[in-house]
Amino acid sequence: MSIVTAIQELKDTLPSKTILVAVSKTKPNEDIMQAYESGHRDFGENKVQDITVKYDTLPKDIKWHFIGHLQSNKVKYIAPFVHLIHGVDSFKLLKEINKRAGNNNRVINCLLQLAIADEESKFGFSSEEVLEHISNGSFAALSNINICGMMGMATNTDNSGKIRSEFHHLKETFHAVSKKLQNDDFSILSMGMTSDYKIAVEEGSNMVRIGSLIFGSRE
Numbered sequence: 001m002s003i004v005t006a007i008q009e010l011k012d013t014l015p016s017k018t019i020l021v022a023v024s025k026t027k028p029n030e031d032i033m034q035a036y037e038s039g040h041r042d043f044g045e046n047k048v049q050d051i052t053v054k055y056d057t058l059p060k061d062i063k064w065h066f067i068g069h070l071q072s073n074k075v076k077y078i079a080p081f082v083h084l085i086h087g088v089d090s091f092k093l094l095k096e097i098n099k100r101a102g103n104n105n106r107v108i109n110c111l112l113q114l115a116i117a118d119e120e121s122k123f124g125f126s127s128e129e130v131l132e133h134i135s136n137g138s139f140a141a142l143s144n145i146n147i148c149g150m151m152g153m154a155t156n157t158d159n160s161g162k163i164r165s166e167f168h169h170l171k172e173t174f175h176a177v178s179k180k181l182q183n184d185d186f187s188i189l190s191m192g193m194t195s196d197y198k199i200a201v202e203e204g205s206n207m208v209r210i211g212s213l214i215f216g217s218r219e
């Protein structure tokens with residue numbers, strides 16, 4: 001199936017409010033341009049080096065989503081242009097994003113990553129930590145970041161019941177945070193990739209990050 005057809009079929013099946021992030025990591029600019037020319041603008045990358053090169057060499061109206069694990073010392077490279085950082089997994093990282101956003105006279109959109117899976121548990125906040133940061137005002141003090149939702153990755157397993165319950169936990173936390181945070185922009189629930197996006201959408205996702213289903217499998 002062509003890249004353009006795959007995107008069109010996804011858009012036809014996803015609920016209309018669901019944003020599709022086409023995960024183009026490891027794929028060449030030619031593949032991205034096929035999607036771009038069909039009207040697609042949201043692309044996801046997980047390496048700072050790659051997203052920076054692609055930003056430099058591709059049309060400037062692309063919305064670049066950083067979806068990988070972000071190291072604090074590399075925030076400065078993506079701060080000038082990144083559209084949304086999905087995997088914010090510590091307060092230290094959030095503070096660094098705030099600082100670099102300020103240096104660029106920007107407010108950077110961020111999603112808080114919640115640790116919901118077994119094997120990914122080393123990255124991400126717990127729901128208690130997120131709620132604590134809201135209560136003590138530490139998020140509110142960062143004026144150059146906009147916390148506009150949450151993100152998570154389910155365990156890589158065939159057990160769909162387990163995946164569903166992990167996404168369900170993320171959605172419950174999303175609602176709890178939404179009530180406490182008082183930010184009208186807090187609206188994005190980023191969950192679901194090629195193998196589990198259908199379950200994620202059933203559990204309330206409104207942003208899916210899909211790579212191999214669109215661009216084919218990676219090396």
Ligand SMILES: *Cc1c(COP(=O)(O)O)cnc(C)c1O
Pocket residue numbers: 023025046067068153192193194195209210211212213
């Ligand atoms: C690679 C990646 C995806 C997309 O994975 P596919 O299985 O190719 O759809 C989604 N989210 C994150 C965080 C990724 O690193």
